[in-house]
Amino acid sequence: MIRSLALALLLVASGAAAQTYDQDVLGALLDRPGWVPEAPIPYAVYRVQHESGNSIRARHELYHVVGEGDVERGRQRLAIAQLFGYPPAGELRLGDELVLPARPRDFDLGALAFAPYPPIWTGASGVEKVVLVDKTSQTWAAYASGHLVRWGPASTGAARTPTPTGRFTMNWREMERESTEAPPGETWLMRYVMNIHARRGIHLHQYDVVPSGPPEGHGCVRMVEADARWLWDWSDAAARSRAGTTVIVQGSEPAGTPLRFVDGPDGPRRALVALPADPMRVPRGDR
Structure with a gap:
């Protein structure tokens, strides 16, 4: 579900990049207060995948990982993907790849952190x-x-x-x-x-x-x-x-x-x- 990947160019959701921003979702994210960590946030590549080959199960698995076992929390946390131009979580497809915070707790930070x-x-x-x-x-x-x-x-x-x-x-x-x-x-x-x-x-x-x-x-x-x-x-x-x-x-x-991301010595970086x-x-x- 989480893997590293050399970033020769730009990492985006393969074939699923959003065409326009969801302004309601983005507005809530941009207005959300939160502290900014002193050290840069580590990022990782997440892949939408499941052994069944089913997109719904693959998204559910991604929610589970990001939410640290809580699927609904994971779904809510994935909203920050739209800050990076990705589509809403419900539109992700099998095989899509996203660069997101490597640590699940960082998903809860305010927009300034990203x-x-x-x-x-x-x-x-x-x-x-x-x-x-x-x-x-x-x-x-x-x-x-x-x-x-x-x-x-x-x-x-x-x-x-x-x-x-x-x-x-x-x-x-x-x-x-x-x-x-x-x-x-x-x-x-x-x-x-x-x-x-x-x-x-x-x-x-x-x-x-x-x-x-x-x-x-x-x-x-x-x-x-x-x-x-x-x-x-x-x-x-x-x-x-x-x-x-x-x-x-x-x-x-x-x-x-x-x-939006480039290849760093320890993985993707902003x-x-x-x-x-x-x-x-x-x-x-x-x-």
Whole structure:
């Protein structure tokens, strides 16, 4: 059920990668408090398998292992697989492989424990609030005086309509807005809209469809509702007396599923996002 595997590239559930995030499940995970261990979390490869060749029994066996003998607890713990882009546990198929915490107790940690971001950003210690969007990993993070306070999945613009990179500030915001990219006869509703590029109409916003694979958007940054709501409350729009919250967009669009794990000396390890040395020295992206 648990085995090691050389990670030449990326480990994903074979043929069962989720197409979009379940925002209700993800919201509960992202809002869940919990401590962050000092040492990195060890990961392992779990395989959905059973000698009977039956997918239902194979999933039941996986629940049993992850739940330390308690099938229902295992089913609930497997929800964190969606943080890594995997499908809901009930959709796993025979032969699928997932990279998950090696120790069952680590499944109960808060979302920050599984972040692909370092907990401290030294170069941002003098900046009250910084938001970073990483296109390569299709994730985002918020730092307060250099300390990681939130992260989550994101979906940026597709390769043909990329999200611009560079340093931005939050301009205006709007609770609800209809996208101008919608085809005739359709309405694409965005919520918690936070603009970072007024001329091009680039926003961070909630959207009902947030892909877990390659980005598909028209330049904006899609977020799940729990994250967009949190960021709306935490960040600051521009005002006469101050600039809005700094937003850094970096990286490039992945051609396939974003890289989430790499091969380490003792098994899989989280692929970490590299941060710029000083966020305020990143060239502006709206000029």
